[in-house]
Amino acid sequence: MRGIIAAGNLRSGERLPSVRRLSRARRLSVSTVLQALHQLEDGGLVEARPQSGSFVRHPVARRAQPDSRSTPETPVAVDVSQRLMRALQAGVAAGVAPLAAALPAPGLLPLASLQRLYAGVVRRHPQLLAGGSHINMDEAALVRQLLLRSVSWAGPLAASEFVITNSCTEALALCLRAVTSPGDTVAVESPAYYLMLQLLETLGLKALEIPTDPSRGLSVEALDLATRDSRVAACLLVANASNPLLWIGFVASGRYRSQIALLKTTSSGATHPVTQLVLAEYLESGPCERHLRSLRRAYQRQVDAMRAAVVRYFPAATRITEPQGGFVLWVELPEEIDCSARYEQAIAAGVAYVPGELFSASGMYRNCLRLNCGNPHTPEIDDAVRRLGGLLGR
Incomplete structure (x- = not known):
């Protein structure tokens, strides 16, 4: 199907055969056809329209992408x-x-679903409204959902590695505090998400910018050269969409588990258990x-x-x-x-x-x-x- 679309044999806006028709014609299960359509959709070739089916996407307007730039060879405040x-x-x-x-x-967010889940959690666990503990405690239900998802990551991870945080930004801050001291140098992508730079500024850390191409990603060669020098105490990198601002986050802490958990406890206490349980139920649900x-x-x-x-x-x-x-x-x-x-x-x-x-x-x-x-x-x-x-x- 990808080849047919790329060759122009299907016009933009043209409706694809239904899932059941493709299933019968190709002698494949419905789930296999759906998975293939999802891959085409993720690749930007197909658009799914509710109650209408799947359609070939219109070509997007294109310009040349920005080139990567040479960056300073020395760290800067x-x-x-x-x-x-x-x-x-x-x-x-x-x-x-x-x-x-x-x-x-706001209309893109599942606010109604989350409101229902919040109401259900509070109804079943009214004692949690008294507030969270000052000691960092991770809800087993949320850790289990993260474990299930870690199977498709580089993991799977161990349950003992997880530290639940109040945001992804807090997770990054805890990691940096665990492995750096003021004045240390951290390697970052260039351009870098500005809140990551703000984190470095707040913690008194210097930034060593590593050239990054919008298509090929960060220059591994430049990073390799930078990290051969012991002056680089940590790397702060994002492998996908660079905007870690979710309302709850986590750290896969490895051997730094005790240190990061202590930092979390002394800085913000426990992430509220109601929030953790709501997210766990949402991740477990089909609508997610x-x-x-x-x-x-x-x-x-x-x-x-x-x-x-x-x-x-x-x-x-x-x-x-x-x-x-x-x-x-x-x-x-x-x-x-x-x-x-x-x-x-x-x-x-x-x-x-x-x-x-x-x-x-x-x-x-x-x-x-x-x-x-x-x-x-x-x-x-x-x-x-x-x-x-x-x-x-x-």
Whole structure:
């Protein structure tokens, strides 16, 4: 099927045969056909439409992707927090199009399901409303769900390795505190997620930026050279969608289990047991997987629409990433365009973005920016991208 679509034998928007028809024609089980369609969907070739079937996706607008850049060979102190907070606060002001902070639209989240689960957990365990323990305690039900999922990771992991945290950001902070001391150097991707840089700044750590290509990923050769030197105390890397801001997280702590658990206890106490039980029940339920598939489709549509708008409205030499997940776009403009210098003008025009220099400890990427695609691409969003493109192209 992938070959047929790639060869152009099926037109964009054309409906594929039904699952049962494909099952009969190919003498395959329905589950095998569904798995194949899911793989085509994940690869961006097919779009599933509720109550309608599967359709060949329309080709997305494309531009060249940004190239990786040479990075400083020496570690640098991080100083992004003040500029970052100013940018994010301006981006949530009334009347400003929400293209800065990477947050999904509330309508994409399973809020009704979570509300029902919260009500059920509280009804069955009213004693938990008294509050969590000051001692870090991990709920066995949640650990079990994580164990089941770890089978498909590099693991499986052992139950004793897990430390449940209040967010993914807290998990990263605990790991860094366990293996570094103020003044140490940490290797990071470049560009790096700005909250990771903020973590390094808060902990008094230096950043050694490693070149990263949007298609091939981090330069393993550069990382190898960097880590041969004992000055690198830790590596802070993200293997997939780079925005770890979930409402609950965990650490696979290995031999650092006792140290990380103690740090968690002294910094924030236990992650509330109600939250842990709700997440465990949600992960165990069938609707969780269905919601994730629906969410991936929505993000893909929104990213495609945003990319098409950037192609229409931004300068012709603009480069754009083609992410395989998540809901943000990294945009590289011609070298002479300073996105940091034009940020205040954009806010005045009612459009927010995150300037690229906030993704670098050394202040690189001033001609780059990041756009949030977490909201449906409405005419209002499209008009905001048009205004932004016009402002940057002057």
